[in-house]
Amino acid sequence: MQTTVDTQSSFEVTDKGFYGHFGGAFIPEMLYPNVEELRQNYLNIIADPAFQAEFWQLLTDYVGRPTPLFLAKRLSAQVGATIYLKREDLCHTGAHKINNTIGQILVAQRLGKKRIVAETGAGQHGVATATVCALMGLECIIYMGSIDIERQKPNVDRMRMLGAEVRPAKSGSQTLKDATNEAMRHWINNPVDTHYIIGSVVGPHPYPDMVARFQSVISEEIRKQLLEKESRETPDYVVACVGGGSNAAGAFFHFLDEPQVRLIAAEAAGQGVNTGHSAATTALGKPGVLHGSRTILMQTEDGQVTEPYSISAGLDYPGIGPLHAHLFDSGRGDFYSVTDDDAVKAGFNLSKLEGIIPALETAHALAVLNELPLRKSDVVVVCLSGRGDKDLSTYTKYL
Amino acid sequence: MTTSTIQNRITDLFSTKSDRLLNVYFTAGFPQLNDTRTVLRGLQQAGVDLVEIGMPYSDPVADGEVIQQSNGVSLEHGMTLRILFEQLAGCRDEINVPILLMGYINPVLQFGVEAFCRKCQEVGVDGVILPDLPFDLYEAEYRDTFERYGILNIFLITPQTSDERIRLIDEASEGFIYMVSSASITGSVSGVSDVMKAYFERIAGMNLRNPRLIGFGINNQETFDAASEHANGAIIGSAFVKHLQKNGPGAEGIDAFVKAVRP
Numbered sequence: 086m087q088t089t090v091d092t093q094s095s096f097e098v099t100d101k102g103f104y105g106h107f108g109g110a111f112i113p114e115m116l117y118p119n120v121e122e123l124r125q126n127y128l129n130i131i132a133d134p135a136f137q138a139e140f141w142q143l144l145t146d147y148v149g150r151p152t153p154l155f156l157a158k159r160l161s162a163q164v165g166a167t168i169y170l171k172r173e174d175l176c177h178t179g180a181h182k183i184n185n186t187i188g189q190i191l192v193a194q195r196l197g198k199k200r201i202v203a204e205t206g207a208g209q210h211g212v213a214t215a216t217v218c219a220l221m222g223l224e225c226i227i228y229m230g231s232i233d234i235e236r237q238k239p240n241v242d243r244m245r246m247l248g249a250e251v252r253p254a255k256s257g258s259q260t261l262k263d264a265t266n267e268a269m270r271h272w273i274n275n276p277v278d279t280h281y282i283i284g285s286v287v288g289p290h291p292y293p294d295m296v297a298r299f300q301s302v303i304s305e306e307i308r309k310q311l312l313e314k315e316s317r318e319t320p321d322y323v324v325a326c327v328g329g330g331s332n333a334a335g336a337f338f339h340f341l342d343e344p345q346v347r348l349i350a351a352e353a354a355g356q357g358v359n360t361g362h363s364a365a366t367t368a369l370g371k372p373g374v375l376h377g378s379r380t381i382l383m384q385t386e387d388g389q390v391t392e393p394y395s396i397s398a399g400l401d402y403p404g405i406g407p408l409h410a411h412l413f414d415s416g417r418g419d420f421y422s423v424t425d426d427d428a429v430k431a432g433f434n435l436s437k438l439e440g441i442i443p444a445l446e447t448a449h450a451l452a453v454l455n456e457l458p459l460r461k462s463d464v465v466v467v468c469l470s471g472r473g474d475k476d477l478s479t480y481t482k483y484l
Numbered sequence: 485m486t487t488s489t490i491q492n493r494i495t496d497l498f499s500t501k502s503d504r505l506l507n508v509y510f511t512a513g514f515p516q517l518n519d520t521r522t523v524l525r526g527l528q529q530a531g532v533d534l535v536e537i538g539m540p541y542s543d544p545v546a547d548g549e550v551i552q553q554s555n556g557v558s559l560e561h562g563m564t565l566r567i568l569f570e571q572l573a574g575c576r577d578e579i580n581v582p583i584l585l586m587g588y589i590n591p592v593l594q595f596g597v598e599a600f601c602r603k604c605q606e607v608g609v610d611g612v613i614l615p616d617l618p619f620d621l622y623e624a625e626y627r628d629t630f631e632r633y634g635i636l637n638i639f640l641i642t643p644q645t646s647d648e649r650i651r652l653i654d655e656a657s658e659g660f661i662y663m664v665s666s667a668s669i670t671g672s673v674s675g676v677s678d679v680m681k682a683y684f685e686r687i688a689g690m691n692l693r694n695p696r697l698i699g700f701g702i703n704n705q706e707t708f709d710a711a712s713e714h715a716n717g718a719i720i721g722s723a724f725v726k727h728l729q730k731n732g733p734g735a736e737g738i739d740a741f742v743k744a745v746r747p
Binding site for chain 2 (some may be wrong): 109110111112113114115117118119256257266269270273274275276277372373374375376377382384386387388389390450
């Protein structure tokens with residue numbers, strides 16, 4: 086069969102910001118100058134050697150990269166395949182989120198911004214943002230849903246200790262979606278001196294692409310580490326949880342154009358996909374526009390955004406990033422729904438088998454291992470996106 | 485650049501009146517689900533020049549607390565686009581004032597853009613304001629459909645919008661240009677500062693082909709007068725929604741509100 090050589094990957098964002106049918110920049114005019122300034126500058130800023138040098142030095146000396154690729158022997162024996170864990174939980178602040186905040190704070194500085202605003206769900210992105218703001222001496226305002234402030238108190242305390250102002254988002258479901266609305270409103274009200282550090286591969290173009298690029302260090306390292314350990318650069322499966330999908334985008338990034346690598350996304354089914362208490366976006370959603378991009382979205386027939394539910398605050402989001410919507414739509418990615426109970430079980434399982442307490446978000450990815458049609462010879466990389474300290478009060482209810 | 489040749493109640497209005505126009509926003513289905521027509525009637529009787537009816541949305545990012553809350557209340561009452569079109573059906577037997585629908589793109593997409601435009605034409609809606617449908621995407625994907633049904637799309641400019649982009653929007657717009665008075669969400673500022681005045685004067689000096697109405701932060705006679713000095717009139721939203729919340733949809737109250745803004 087003849088195939089034409091395509092110079093641009095079909096999973097690369099177009100210059101208008103689209104991945105297939107998804108993406109774009111559906112923003113009010115009030116945000117246009119900010120988003121346009123970012124769009125015109127982000128690629129040049131990132132490509133600048135001085136930026137690269139500073140970014141990599143901070144990832145190395147401050148974040149602690151590269152993070153280990155750990156062969157989980159007891160888990161491998163249990164599952165019946167070779168399972169590697171990409172230890173993003175060992176990043177400074179305890180999750181992959183800081184890869185992106187380091188990148189974006191350096192972009193913000195080069196754009197001359199004086200203040201940072203961000204949204205957070207589980208608090209990991211809020212902590213990662215507050216951390217880099219402290220590091221760079223920038224003012225930091227974090228919006229967080231009132232319900233999430235309750236259930237993620239340790240992270241709220243960490244943000245405050247780092248000097249950030251945590252503002253409760255009291256509208257709607259008082260979770261990640263509403264925190265994102267409030268952060269966008271804040272940015273509309275403060276357009277000139279403020280940069281909005283979005284924490285996931287969501288939002289208007291160029292955010293999904295910019296965040297994916299900063300997180301792509303995860304798959305860049307996986308390739309090198311796998312070559313050392315297994316004499317091959319590509320695994321058979323990469324598994325990651327998807328709320329908005331930033332750790333998944335980073336873990337998938339350098340494998341997108343290699344179809345032999347199956348990309349597995351774990352979504353939160355909450356109490357069950359059809360219980361009305363779920364955040365399984367691809368199972369329950371359809372195309373729509375939220376937070377500046379066209380994506381797959383949980384919504385009513387009338388186009389009102391549905392309030393999602395998950396035990397994990399980081400997956401409690403009614404949309405997914407446009408790249409993931411395209412992966413789902415094109416069949417490049419396989420999406421699984423994992424219930425609260427199965428995720429918690431997987432979290433306990435990893436703790437006891439490998440001595441690693443995973444974040445509840447990550448536990449969803451681990452639970453998928455039981456669903457995959459694995460063969461003994463398969464090599465699987467699970468993105469261990471965060472550590473579970475913040476979730477102890479939830480876990481202990483199951484003890 | 486193609487310019488449309490749509491002529492409707494909005495373009496007719498601006499061809500006969502160019503000074504101190506008052507456009508008032510209210511959320512459909514608020515304070516009660518079936519108040520939409522009552523409020524519309526009240527505003528026409530009070531002599532407003534245009535009305536903007538808000539299509540409630542779960543995530544109105546460009547709106548402040550007052551309009552957000554009214555959206556939430558209306559949705560709790562069960563408001564949908566279908567119900568709104570039912571409420572507006574036949575309104576042209578009694579309502580002559582130009583009607584704009586203001587809201588967010590997702591409910592329109594789910595309704596179907598073409599079906600939405602057809603319904604607008606059917607019930608007598610003249611234009612729409614969809615803040616999260618940016619100008620560029622509208623031009624590329626939706627303009628033809630809106631024009632086929634004679635529906636104007638009104639675009640916003642802000643103090644941060646570049647002159648070049650303002651020219652582009654002005655060239656491609658019909659009806660009027662919605663000048664957002666300051667970098668803000670709705671209902672978050674009040675009063676007209678010197679910075680705002682300088683911006684109003686800058687835009688006035690550009691000699692745009694479209695009339696301009698100033699919105700955001702207009703809430704009384706003083707701010708209405710200040711805006712009208714520099715543009716063709718002004719838009720009131722949050723202040724009127726607050727009035728409805730407090731006083732209900734009664735015609736006398738609406739009349740008093742409007743007269744207080746523009747005696």
